[in-house]
């Protein structure tokens with residue numbers, strides 16, 4: 431559902447969704463029985479006994495004369511990592527009357543394959559008029575040979591297809607740890623899942639909205655911040671960032687959205703000594 435805040439409208443755009451990953455692959459250290467308390471609470475995040483039901487969500491932010499896309503999904507596909515599906519981001523934009531040339535800013539929260547799939551196509555940037563923003567540390571990390579080799583194991587060739595054309599054209603603009611890119615629209619370092627992952631924070635008066643990307647892969651991690659996904663590149667840093675985000679978002683009573691959660695925004699509630707994810711009801 432769209433959220434209006436700080437002079438912007440924020441709409442989640444689901445590029446693809448489905449049961450793509452076994453729990454034991456994404457969370458190899460979490461025993462299957464530990465998921466039990468969360469099955470009733472978050473039924474739309476599981477498929478059968480042992481599979482996650484996953485969304486890959488991008489966001490369209492419009493306001494203050496800007497048309498901003500947060501993340502670029504899995505791409506045109508068909509993508510073997512996501513059930514050979516094709517991403518539908520461009521159709522979602524078209525349904526809102528937007529062509530790729532209407533996007534003025536593309537924020538790449540991080541450079542995993544499910545976040546930059548549509549960044550470039552056939553060697554050209556997909557969004558021809560946009561500036562593409564990525565954290566400096568993220569860009570540096572994903573140029574390293576060993577990181578590229580590890581990523582190639584997960585999604586063969588995606589960096590060559592989706593990132594290299596942007597770099598060859600000198601397109602990505604790097605940002606630092608906390609940057610206001612438009613009035614009230616901030617990018618803040620949120621490291622651990624990847625070294626230079628960023629969250630997007632809209633600050634209004636009152637209220638704030640945090641798009642936390644993959645700080646949390648599953649809403650159970652709000653209560654279990656030490657649960658790491660296999661895709662957390664630095665586990666201890668990822669855990670530290672989860673605790674930091676939980677504390678601050680709770681303190682601010684922020685609305686929160688995460689790339690792979692159901693698209694309904696939620697809040698971080700305190701429950702005894704821990705936190706829990708509470709989707710807002712309309």
Ligand SMILES: [Zn+2]
Pocket residue numbers: 542544545644689690
């Ligand atoms: Zn992701």
